[in-house]
Amino acid sequence: MNEVIELFSYSTLEKDQHNWETIIKEQHCPYLEKRCIKIRKSQPEISIGTCSVKYGKKSNPIIICPFRLLEKKQIFTDCLHLLTTHEPGNELHIVPEVSVPGGSVDYFLVSVNENKVRDFVGIELQTLDTTGTVWPARQRFLKSINSSIVKDGTASYKTFGMNWKMTAKTILIQLHHKVQTFEHINKHLVLVIQDFLLTYLQNEFQFSHLNNARLGDSMQLHSYCLNNNASKKYSLKLDKRLSTDSDGIAICLGLQAEANVELENIISQLESKINDNTLFSIA
Template identity: 55%
Template sequence: MSKISEFFGLNCKDKTNDFKSAMERQLCPYTGKICTKMRKSNPETKIGTCSVKYQTQDIIICPFRLLEHNQIFMDCLHVLTLHEPGNELYLIPEVQIPGGNVDYFLVSAKNKKVKDFIGIELQTMDTTGTVWPERQRFLDECGLEVDPSDLKSKKPFGMNWKMTLKTILIQMHHKSETFEHLNKHLVLIIQKPLYEHMRSEFNFGEINSVRLGDPVHIHSYDFTEHDKRLSLTLDTRISTDSEGIAKCLGLNAESKMELQELVRILEAKLTDANRLNVTFNA
């Protein structure tokens, strides 16, 4: 059985898919752009592995895979508490604040003036080893030509559960203090297996409910097969504050950013290209 679950968004179990065209186009279906996962030895070759089979689970390894239908952003609208009908919604990537970049800001604006915003962080699994040989074996099974030397490789890949979680939770703590200071929300988007490891590896025993007033929200998504496609569905929501994250990690740090400074940065990015688009199928 192939250890590659999805190749450029196509379910690898469905052999009717046109994997040859996907390999040639190298297009990410979730961004509409060329895949950013590339071989270090050949940057022109995009890897295209959205998710992999690890033990009995399909594990997402590319954060762009979480962008399916923009559903994760729709599921955050309830914490955009000052948004009103008639306001425009913008999705602004990669905004620098103390503690590092925030993956996305979902902004409610009126006449290009910020009325409310939330930060959204995406975290998928970091792998150890290399997925490349498994990718090549899958393509070979599909009858596509690959380098024979890749098929001989015995290099495995694994999941770096604890380091992935520790890294993102430390970053969330640093950034959450800024959002808490501004009375705004920061949402972490993760897959269900990562959420389950988070609860077992760190001290999340006191964090079980979700409250709108909490500055830090965690949304966990299940990833299951329906109609020959792997799809995301919201599974669990919890919330806490920066102190709650600190208790889980035993950390203490301060990173604050004044509201007007952040609003100035966001308003400069309120462009048509950053409008949040939702596509409906007829």
């Protein structure tokens, strides 16, 4: 059965180690350092709080909230090497939600000296979108610990799924637009995802041309796994680093063939019109 494995950042495997009544009432997200913004549409005063779930035949731990990736701010530490003009003494800033041509970027890691930006890296977070509803699974967990807060949802047989295809295609299309901007200004854009989403991308899209991470590539991809090992508490660990450029993202989407066709059409038309009358000459 699909289950919630992290609620408001706490592992549901640690049933007896936390005051769940207080956790549910406070609705606090430690990653955002404020109330969880994932709310019920029918009851906006209630934050759902689901960070990750067990899903599928193998009960894989799947992160369903992008802010879960902010654990210990490790994803930012793992991007420090991409600040190629950062110098000792400069301040580091994490700036959320910055608009760029092609959309907005979730975070910028910025090197600052005397209130002037010296370098920056754009960082996009992407986790899997769910279909259906996670609410009954959340409520079943609360019922299993005899929570007094449970009032509805435990009897529902509704479940949730993963919108693999839409999640993958949407992020690739967005990256295709955004990475061109970063490439033109000689900066890096980093996509942070979970290992299971990377595996899906590699299986369903053209990914064989991606390199092991190279500093010279504008598009960087960092994948993380969610482990609990011997402990019942889950934690993130960097798993793989890959890289490419804007042309590489186009190939992932299968756009290269279309671009070649357009180029061939233009060349064909030009060649058919070239003659003595079109020859450029200075009289």
